[in-house]
Amino acid sequence: MNTPIDLPDFDQAPRELPHEDYRCGLVALAGRPNVGKSTLLNALIGFRLSIVSPRPQTTRHRILGINTTEAGQILYVDTPGLHRGAKRAMNRSLNRAARSAISDVDVAVQVIEAARWTDEDEAVYAALVEQAVPRLLVINKVDLSKDKGVLLPFVAKLAETHAFDEIHYVSALKRKGLPELERALLARLPVQPPVYGEDEVTDRSERFLAAEMVREQLMLRLDQELPYATTVEIERFEDRPDGVAEIHAVIWVEREGQKAIVIGQGGAQLKAIGSAARRHMEKMFERKVFLKLWVKVREGWVDDEGMLKRLGYTD
Known part of the structure; x- marks a missing residue:
């Protein structure tokens, strides 16, 4: 990712x-x-x-x-x-x-x-x-x-x-x-031409930024150590013909009990996380966003080198 x-x-x-x-x-x-x-x-x-x-x-x-x-x-x-x-x-x-x-x-x-x-x-x-x-x-x-x-x-x-x-x-x-x-x-910088256009603010993709905005809400809304047991993977990011960015994201956790907390009673916590993240995405991407979230369990993902590499945790 x-x-x-x-x-x-x-x-x-x-x-x-x-x-x-x-x-x-x-x-x-x-x-x-x-x-x-x-x-x-x-x-x-x-x-x-x-x-x-x-x-x-x-x-x-x-x-x-x-x-x-x-x-x-x-x-x-x-x-x-x-x-x-x-x-x-x-x-x-x-x-x-x-x-x-x-x-x-x-x-x-x-x-x-x-x-x-x-x-x-x-x-x-x-x-x-x-x-x-x-x-x-x-x-x-x-x-x-x-x-x-x-x-x-x-x-x-x-x-x-x-x-x-x-x-x-x-x-x-x-x-x-x-x-x-x-x-x-x-x-203290060397004299040399610019590398990026004057309107560019990052080299990161919208896909990456979408994952970060979901993770930000996890950091803000979950208690104690739970945010550190979560990460976000974007499974789908495409612009539909109607101009809406459709984004499907998976929130990975380590245990079933953590999954229940992220979802919340009647799905209330997950809905709040998704709504806040979507608002930030629409402001940054300057278009409407349809965001769908899932919560999945992957035991020990924090110590799984293959999973970490897949999620972009590399040097």
């Missing part, structure tokens, strides 16, 4: 240089889970591309977000959160995907929460210093840090022990501090 991002071939870019200082390149957004990388990506490209929920590890795939301006084209790579204790095959796959993504970029951005640095943040930093590219630190959620007397000493101490080219304070949710960050990133 879902395939990993094919990094653009800059050597064969067909477009001409718009002007002599036009810049284009890849920027990785890296960090531990739940620091706001996906919210930051969406804010930077001005489009709701990456799914967002309050739960950690919402992002499971590398997602390319494209922001084109007169000055250049920044290709942001939103990566799964690097985390420790990855005991299941899918979690190990997410870590490999994140590490792979940061190895092929022009600039690496580490995103952290204001006034918080954990062992997982340190592990992300250790992965970034292995790459011979500029490193920027983005301190997100500064709007939630009311006491600047705590934040500033925290940053000063961090800067003494960690080598970053620049440090930026942002609020991705409120879109604060983003123009300054964008200028800093553009200045």
Whole structure:
């Protein structure tokens, strides 16, 4: 179903240089889970591309977000959160995907929460210093840090022990501090033509995005650990003669009891998930959507390498 991002071939870019200082390149957004990388990506490209929920590890795939301006084209790579204790095959796959993504970029951005640095943040930093590219630190959620007397000493101490080219304070949710960050990133990208058209925002297919929008509703509506036992596979995606996109999706779970929870009493939960996902699809795809959902059981899919590959969980 879902395939990993094919990094653009800059050597064969067909477009001409718009002007002599036009810049284009890849920027990785890296960090531990739940620091706001996906919210930051969406804010930077001005489009709701990456799914967002309050739960950690919402992002499971590398997602390319494209922001084109007169000055250049920044290709942001939103990566799964690097985390420790990855005991299941899918979690190990997410870590490999994140590490792979940061190895092929022009600039690496580490995103952290204001006034918080954990062992997982340190592990992300250790992965970034292995790459011979500029490193920027983005301190997100500064709007939630009311006491600047705590934040500033925290940053000063961090800067003494960690080598970053620049440090930026942002609020991705409120879109604060983003123009300054964008200028800093553009200045570090190579001078070369754009890879994508000015109206493109991602290289991902509508099929992939449809699966993500269903999964987003699972993350938002299901309690406790159940969302992590679910994934979504698109079995059918076609445009009918009447202009409606007909989409058939399977929600995979690990156990029969989980299936009952996803469906809900009288099918109410599944209907709510489908209705919300369909509304988001219609807004993004700019046409009517007919969405049909099924819930199926596949025991141990999270540790099934063949199933993970089929579902696009690859490096």
